[in-house]
Amino acid sequence: MQKKIIYLKDTDSTQQDRVNDFYTLFSNELRDTNLIEQASVVRIADMGLYEKGVAVKILPENIVYTGLKNTDVKKIIEETIKGNKVIKESLYEKKSKQMRAVLKNCGYIDPESLEDYLAAGGYKALAKVLLEMKPEQVVEELKKSGLRGRGGAGYPTWMKWNFARGMNSPEKYVICNGDEGDPGAYMDRSVLEGDPHSVLEGMIIAGYTIGSSKGYFYIRAEYPLAVERVQKAIDQAVEAGLLGNNILGSNYSFELEIRLGAGAFVCGEETALIASIEGKRGTPHPRPPYPSVKGLWEKPTIINNVETLANIPQLIFGGGAKFASIGTEKSKGTKVFALTGKVKNSGLVEVPMGITIREIIFDIGGGILNNRSIKAVQTGGPSGGVIPQEFLDTPVDYENLGKLGSIMGSGGMIAIDETDCLVDLAKFYLKFCVDESCGKCAPCRLGGYQLLHLLEKISEGKGEMEDLDKLKKISYAMQKASLCGLGQSASNPVFSTIRYFEEEYKKHIIEKKCPAGKCKALIYFKILPPKCKKCGLCFKNCPSAAILGSREAGYVIDPIKCVKCGLCFDVCKFKAVTKE
Amino acid sequence: MNNTCTCAPELKEKEKQDGIKELKEFIKEHKLLHDKQGALMTVLHKVQEIFGYIPREAMDVVSESLGVPTAHIYGMATFYNFFSLKPKAKYQISVCKGTACYVAGGARLLERVEEELKIKLGDVTPDGLFGLSITRCLGCCGLSPVIQVNEEVFVRLVPEKIPAILEKFRKQEKKTK
Numbered sequence: 001m002q003k004k005i006i007y008l009k010d011t012d013s014t015q016q017d018r019v020n021d022f023y024t025l026f027s028n029e030l031r032d033t034n035l036i037e038q039a040s041v042v043r044i045a046d047m048g049l050y051e052k053g054v055a056v057k058i059l060p061e062n063i064v065y066t067g068l069k070n071t072d073v074k075k076i077i078e079e080t081i082k083g084n085k086v087i088k089e090s091l092y093e094k095k096s097k098q099m100r101a102v103l104k105n106c107g108y109i110d111p112e113s114l115e116d117y118l119a120a121g122g123y124k125a126l127a128k129v130l131l132e133m134k135p136e137q138v139v140e141e142l143k144k145s146g147l148r149g150r151g152g153a154g155y156p157t158w159m160k161w162n163f164a165r166g167m168n169s170p171e172k173y174v175i176c177n178g179d180e181g182d183p184g185a186y187m188d189r190s191v192l193e194g195d196p197h198s199v200l201e202g203m204i205i206a207g208y209t210i211g212s213s214k215g216y217f218y219i220r221a222e223y224p225l226a227v228e229r230v231q232k233a234i235d236q237a238v239e240a241g242l243l244g245n246n247i248l249g250s251n252y253s254f255e256l257e258i259r260l261g262a263g264a265f266v267c268g269e270e271t272a273l274i275a276s277i278e279g280k281r282g283t284p285h286p287r288p289p290y291p292s293v294k295g296l297w298e299k300p301t302i303i304n305n306v307e308t309l310a311n312i313p314q315l316i317f318g319g320g321a322k323f324a325s326i327g328t329e330k331s332k333g334t335k336v337f338a339l340t341g342k343v344k345n346s347g348l349v350e351v352p353m354g355i356t357i358r359e360i361i362f363d364i365g366g367g368i369l370n371n372r373s374i375k376a377v378q379t380g381g382p383s384g385g386v387i388p389q390e391f392l393d394t395p396v397d398y399e400n401l402g403k404l405g406s407i408m409g410s411g412g413m414i415a416i417d418e419t420d421c422l423v424d425l426a427k428f429y430l431k432f433c434v435d436e437s438c439g440k441c442a443p444c445r446l447g448g449y450q451l452l453h454l455l456e457k458i459s460e461g462k463g464e465m466e467d468l469d470k471l472k473k474i475s476y477a478m479q480k481a482s483l484c485g486l487g488q489s490a491s492n493p494v495f496s497t498i499r500y501f502e503e504e505y506k507k508h509i510i511e512k513k514c515p516a517g518k519c520k521a522l523i524y525f526k527i528l529p530p531k532c533k534k535c536g537l538c539f540k541n542c543p544s545a546a547i548l549g550s551r552e553a554g555y556v557i558d559p560i561k562c563v564k565c566g567l568c569f570d571v572c573k574f575k576a577v578t579k580e
Numbered sequence: 581m582n583n584t585c586t587c588a589p590e591l592k593e594k595e596k597q598d599g600i601k602e603l604k605e606f607i608k609e610h611k612l613l614h615d616k617q618g619a620l621m622t623v624l625h626k627v628q629e630i631f632g633y634i635p636r637e638a639m640d641v642v643s644e645s646l647g648v649p650t651a652h653i654y655g656m657a658t659f660y661n662f663f664s665l666k667p668k669a670k671y672q673i674s675v676c677k678g679t680a681c682y683v684a685g686g687a688r689l690l691e692r693v694e695e696e697l698k699i700k701l702g703d704v705t706p707d708g709l710f711g712l713s714i715t716r717c718l719g720c721c722g723l724s725p726v727i728q729v730n731e732e733v734f735v736r737l738v739p740e741k742i743p744a745i746l747e748k749f750r751k752q753e754k755k756t757k
Contacts, residue, residue, distance in 0.1 A: 221625065221662050260625055263661030279620030279648070281659040297618075438659075543685035565685070 004039040004081055007057040011066070019043055022054055025073045030081075039081050052092065065090040097363050099326070099352045101334045102310045106194030111229050114236040117197040123242060125316040129205050130250040133316075135165055138209040144320030146332035147312075151177060151268075151305030152383065152409045153485070154331070154398040160302050163292035164210040167300040172212035174203050175296065175303040177273060178219040178226065181265035181436070182381035185412035187336040188306035190348055192219065192226035195310065196233040200256070202309030204243065205316060207254045210302055214255055218273055221260045231258055265436035269484045270295075270303045272438065283440040284484035305410070307336060327353035331397035341378070341414035342369045351396070358392040361415055372417040376500070380409025382429040382436075383489035385496025386422065405496040407489070421518035422497040422504050427455045433490035444487025447478040451494055459519040463509040471498060517579050520564045524580055525557050527568075531576035538568035538577060599630045600641055607645045617648050624656060624663060633664045669704040669711030671749050674728040676714070685738075686725040690714065692739035693727070696746055709753060710746070 006026060010019045026041040053067035056076065063086055065076065072090060079085045109116035117123070129138055142158035149155045164172060176199060180188040191199060203215050217234075219227050234256050237243040245253045259277050266272045267282040274296050276282040295301025311333060315323045324332045331353040337360065340346045344366035351360060357377055361367070368374050376386040385406035387394070394400050398408050416425065434448040451474055454467050475491035482488045498505060507513050514522040527538070527547075534554050539547045546561035547568060557568070569577045606626050610619060623646065627638045634657045643650040657663040675690045690712075694700060697710050704711040723735035727745075734745055 259621060262621065262625070262663060264659065276621060277618065279617035279656070280652075281655055543688065 002060060003037070004061075005059040006039060006041045006076075006081075007044045007059070008041055009044050009055055009057075011052045011055050018054060021070075022068070022073065025070060026077070029073055029077045033077055033082065035077065035081055039077075055092065064092040066092040097355060097359055098350055099334050100350050101314055101326075102191060102198075102307055102336055103194070103348065103350050104314075105198065106190055109195065111194050111196055112232055114197065114233070114240060117195070121317070122197055122313070123201055125313040126201050126204055126242065127248055129208055129316055130248050130252055135209045135211065138205065138316065139165060141316060141320040145315050145323035146320075146327075146330070147308070147315060147323065148331065148398065149305055150307035150311070150335065150410070152380065152407060154408060157304065157308055160292055160304070161206065161209050163290070164212075164300045164302045167293060169300050171214075171297075171299045172210050173296045173299060173301040174207045174210065174212050174215035175273065175277070175301060176203055176215070176217045176306060176309055177268065177270070177303050178217060178223070178306050179261045179268040179273060180220060180223075180306070180410060181268050182410055182412050185338045185381055185410050187338055187348060187411045189223050189226055191306050191310050191336075192223070193229055196226075196230045197237070198310045198313055199230075199306055200233055200237055200243075202304075202312035203256065204247065204254050205312050206302060206304065206309065208252050210300070212302075213253055215257070216277060216296075217256060217258045218261060218267075218277065219258060221262055227258060227260065234258070264438070265432075266438045266484070266486050269486060272484065273303065274301065281438070283438045284486075286483060307411075328395060328397045330399055335396070335408070335411060337411045337413045339365050339413050339415075342372065342374075342417040342420075343367070343415045344369055353397045354395045356393045356395055357387065357413075360396070360413065361392070365415065368415060368417050372419065374415060375418050375420060376416045376422070378406075378414040378416060378425065378493075379412065380407040380489075380492070381412040382432045383407060383485065383492055384409045384412070385492045386416070386425070386500060387496075388500040405492070405499055407492070419516055419518070421459075421514050421516035422501045423455060423459050423508055423514070424516075424518045426493045426497045427452065427459060429493040430455060430490065433486065437486065437490070441481075441483040441487060443478045443481040444483070444490060447474050447482075448487070448490050450474055451478075451491060455494070458505065458508050459514070460521040461508070461512040461519075463505075465506075465509055467509065468498065468502070468505060513580075523564055524559065525562060525564065525566070525569060526578050526580070527555055527557055528576050528578060529554060531574050533574050533576070535573070537571050537573070541567045541571050543567060595631075596635070596637055599635075600637060602630055603627060603638060603641055604645070607642070617646065619646060620648060620653070620656060624653070628663055632668045633666055635667075666704060667708060670709050670753070671729050672711045672713065674713050676724070676726045676728070688739050689725055689727055689737055689742065692742045693746075696742055709750070 008019060008022055008026065023041060023043055030036050030039055055064060055066040056068065057064045058080060063080065065087065068090060075087060079087055105117065105120050109120050139158050139162050142161060147157045149157055178188050178192055180186065207213065207215055217230055219230065234243065241248065243254060243256055247254060261267050261276065264282045266284065267276045269284045270291050271287060272282040272284040274291060277296060291301045291303055293300060327333050334350050334352050336348055336350045339349050339360065343361060346365070349360060349364050361374065361377065374389050376388045377392070378384060378386045379401060387404050387406055391404055394404065401408050430448060430452045434452050437444045437448055439445045451471060454471055457463050458467060471494055475495045478491045479488050504515060507515055508519065508522065512522055517523050532554055534551050536551050539549065539555055543565060544561055544563045546558045546563070547555050548558055549555035566579070569579050603626065607623060610622065623642055624634065627634050627642065631638060639650050639653045642653055657665060673693060675693060676686055693712060697705055697712065699705055699712055701712055701714065725737055726733055726735045727737060729745065729749065
């Protein structure tokens with residue numbers, strides 16, 4: 001009989017006592033039953049489970065028991081170790097709400113090995129397309145699947161490809177948009193670094209479908225590892241005959257090249273991206289003509305996001321109908337989100353479309369840090385909006401998020417709790433858009449600046465009621481009149497925060513108060529004499545020498561010198577410092 | 581009249597010649613894209629890599645070999661954040677302005693560095709030794725406030741410690757000379 005290993009871990013906390021007690025119990029029990037030769041107990045640091053009580057994982061069968069009590073030890077040894085039976089009552093069943101499709105290989109295969117990708121079923125879809133399918137059939141499959149662009153706007157992928165396919169031109173181009181500039185989003189980076197071949201395969205299939213022989217990878221220069229891995233993947237594919245002339249013995253030829261971005265957020269916009277590849281300043285130009293008609297060097301071009309392309313191989317291999325079986329009526333498949341902010345477990349999550357935001361935040365993310373209450377969720381980065389907690393049960397898809405005044409975007413999802421100020425948040429995103437605006441069109445260049453100016457005024461306590469109307473008016477004008485997506489959506493954070501949190505804005509304007517205590521000009525620190533124990537901790541820690549007094553006389557804060565850093569508030573053990 | 585452009589300072593003669601030679605070879609070897617201008621991004625990345633910034637002389641070389649006006653290249657170099665018109669300093673000082681460091685007094689560190697070096701944020705000292713920039717977060721918030729000099733991070737600082745740090749690098753520089 002193979003020796004069994006019992007992994008032991010207290011998933012609730014880092015209390016050593018409980019684990020040690022169980023360790024002793026298990027060891028004693030094994031000794032008493034003379035099973036030391038057959039099994040050993042190991043305390044481990046992490047099991048990937050949280051808040052499930054004391055848990056054990058028994059190898060080689062990989063049985064996981066959770067929520068164990070002292071009395072269970074005997075039973076486990078008796079039944080599972082000795083009798084090879086599973087105890088159903090304690091068995092932990094995995095109820096993950098995630099579904100890995102795009103990320104299925106990330107972390108499981110060696111991204112620098114073509115063999116690994118092939119072993120995971122890679123390039124089978126390409127072979128199927130080249131040997132068995134006509135371009136029309138590929139488009140047909142895409143149409144059946146209902147796949148929509150994952151870059152933000154959610155344009156149906158089949159339509160884009162079909163336009164370009166229908167164009168009569170000897171030269172056409174495929175571009176992979178890997179210019180992921182959203183602060184707080186790193187889905188594309190993970191795919192490019194974790195599974196570059198899947199994106200390559202998607203691009204070759206795209207090239208075959210529209211009749212293009214040349215493709216470009218546009219990747220941010222800030223992602224050196226992604227660039228390196230994609231280059232390696234291209235070299236490997238060329239060597240294996242998966243790129244170049246007569247791919248897999250067919251008549252189809254395709255070549256790929258990497259172009260580096262150079263740190264301009266606006267280059268994620270497709271016409272700006274094209275300008276950048278052409279060796280121009282990355283400024284967008286009006287559409288139509290759309291790139292699928294007149295794109296790179298005025299030739300028909302399709303531009304797809306990394307995640308969209310990474311979806312293609314599994315979609316073709318499994319068939320469009322299978323892909324369409326996941327998701328909601330109008331949004332199919334899965335979506336990768338970068339879950340950050342005030343959640344307990346942050347990171348990349350891949351979920352089927354139609355899951356509710358609450359499930360993502362609470363079931364996958366584990367809820368809000370420090371058990372505070374959630375105030376809102378921000379999606380779509382600087383182009384998106386906030387979704388207040390009343391709407392957390394909304395299923396995630398393009399339409400629903402749009403209705404709530406936010407967007408799917410590339411997949412940033414930031415949880416905001418009660419200590420965050422929405423005015424401050426809007427200001428943060430707007431600052432980003434103002435910095436990144438290319439300056440070509442007036443609504444974005446001037447509008448953004450004016451919005452920022454108004455928000456600064458409000459957060460400094462100098463706001464007036466008419467500023468709210470001005471904010472709305474300028475936001476509206478920017479949405480309607482800006483040239484590209486950046487300007488059109490730059491005001492979204494302002495629009496949606498006013499829509500749901502007008503009260504908070506009014507508090508800033510009328511009462512000159514910041515309820516979350518974030519806007520520095522509107523908060524004041526004070527020491528309450530009855531609570532103060534005169535310990536002097538605040539006095540020692542104050543960075544600007546704004547606390548006056550002595551251990552005998554007690555302390556007061558000089559409001560003129562105070563820089564409102566909040567250090568005294570944080571260090572006071574007696575809650576004698578108040579913030580208002 | 582002195583005919584130097586203020587937007588890009590002069591390089592040392594030898595470094596310049598070597599770099600320009602390398603650049604010319606790169607352009608010659610590099611497969612041109614659809615048209616010559618299409619190679620511009622790739623070539624500018626190379627210039628930045630060779631010199632550490634985009635010097636005026638290199639702009640002229642690129643302009644001649646690709647047939648693109650220098651003005652256009654200047655436009656590219658100023659549009660993209662990745663390209664720089666000023667040489668990077670030998671020791672780049674980044675003061676963290678992340679939330680934690682800000683709260684712990686990072687702003688005062690910045691003031692002190694500015695005072696000591698007599699330069700403003702984003703500038704480089706005349707001897708090219710120190711450059712000053714801010715960074716959003718270095719991920720060591722528990723040790724705030726911090727500054728980073730090249731790869732080295734200095735933690736739990738007070739403004740009084742700044743001169744010693746600068747002196748350390750000045751000494752290091754003297755030794756290498």
